[in-house]
Amino acid sequence: MKNISLFSLRSAQPILLALLFITTVHIADAQVIFQEDKNNFIRLVEKPSKVDSGMRANQHPFTLHEQDVSAILSAIQVVKNKNTSTPLFSNEQVALLAAYLPEALRTATAQQDVIFALSKEKRYLAGLKTQTYYVAGSIFVADDQLNILIGEFDKVANKAYEMAYDPTSQGLVKYDFDFGNRKQAKFSFDSPLSFSAPGIELKTKNRFDWVVAPTQLAFEAPVEKETLSPSNRENTPSQRDISGSAPLPAENDIVSRFKRLDALKKANLISETEYAEKGGSYLTSYRTKVPSALVLRAFLL
Secondary structure (H helix, E strand, O other): OHHHHOOOHHHHHHHHHHHHHHHHHHHHHEEEEEEEEOOOEEEEEOOOHHHOOOOOOOOOOOOOOOHHHHHHOOOOOEEEOOOOOOOOOOOOHHHHHHHHHHHHHHHHHOOOOEEEEEEEEEEEEOOOOEEEEEEEEEEEEEOOOEEEEEEEEEEEOOHHHHHHHHOOOOOOOOOOOOOOOEEEEEEEEOOEEEOOOOOOEEOOOOOOOOOEEEEOOOOOOOOOOOOOOHHHHHHHOOOOOOOOOOOOOHHHHHHHHHHHHHHHHHOOOOOOOHHHHHHHHHHHHHHHHHHHHHHHHHHOO
16 A cells, blocks of 8 residues: 555656646746735836837836836825825835835836735724725836826625635636726726826826826835734735746745835835734744655655
């Protein structure tokens, strides 16, 4: 019985290696810049063809500074009514995009756009319940301007659907996002916008889903205190581009988590105490994951 089991494991090894290779190629093709789970990511994709977009190649690769990204994104407001507006991006979303968008634009080719989908939590019923919302879109540089296409704003996560198909919250549910379109869609984002910084404007008067901004803004955007995302988001593994002799999944996980933590601390969204506590919990989690990951690698080799 023992010999049969050993034979079965050896027979399965080529299949496991093939699956690992296919997964690696898929991730490499996706050119992931940042990813926490299936619905929180920043990555590069091929932009629409000239026939579809009606535009020439993007001005990539491009160098954009983190503080300029933060200033631009923080200045965009969605107008709810005459006296009320809300930020297009939460403080945490701004911090993540400011940390990773410069890397994406430096890496992008003239035929690639940056796409993103990021979640945020809103509390209601005196803070007793929470609801997850998503913002999604695409970003590229053309004519020395940062172009932001808004595909989704406050897209509501379907908790009933997630409970039915992912009752243990393993991050198995993947949503379909609209990342915006250069050619105006019939049902595109159409909420009025306002801007608190000079030079930021709509691409055209009838396109609320397309914002353009100068690639440098000489001012500091105000930053409001915001709490950390919920624990279930913190415990979701991050994943970066993997190829050849890539780090172990656990190593990818902790590197991405600490980069995200640094971004939040730099944006003054967490205190030194919160930074130390989260960092300590990441290291503890990492030490428990590494041994099992090493066993898996030894078996595959």
